[in-house]
Amino acid sequence: MDIDKEVDARGLNCPLPILKAKKALSEMQSGQLLKVVCTDPGSVRDFQAFAKQTGNELVEQQTADGELIHVLKRR
Numbered sequence: 001m002d003i004d005k006e007v008d009a010r011g012l013n014c015p016l017p018i019l020k021a022k023k024a025l026s027e028m029q030s031g032q033l034l035k036v037v038c039t040d041p042g043s044v045r046d047f048q049a050f051a052k053q054t055g056n057e058l059v060e061q062q063t064a065d066g067e068l069i070h071v072l073k074r075r
Contacts, residue, residue, distance in 0.1 A: 001071065004032035010039045010067065017043050018050050021072065025056060028074045033059065036070045043068050
């Protein structure tokens with residue numbers, strides 16, 4: 001998977017990871033991939049809701065070494 005942009009939201013709590021993702025997505029082209037790395041456990045459902053509300057595709061969610069990784073595809 002070729003990631004076009006990555007946002008480090010470690011240590012930030014809701015709604016900051018979503019706000020950082022929203023800003024990054026606004027600077028991207030349609031079809032590009034954004035990777036967001038978080039430590040907030042609530043971000044899993046936050047990104048699911050964000051994807052539904054904005055029409056961006058939530059391609060992947062995973063946990064690695066205590067970090068939550070979300071990959072979004074710009075609509």
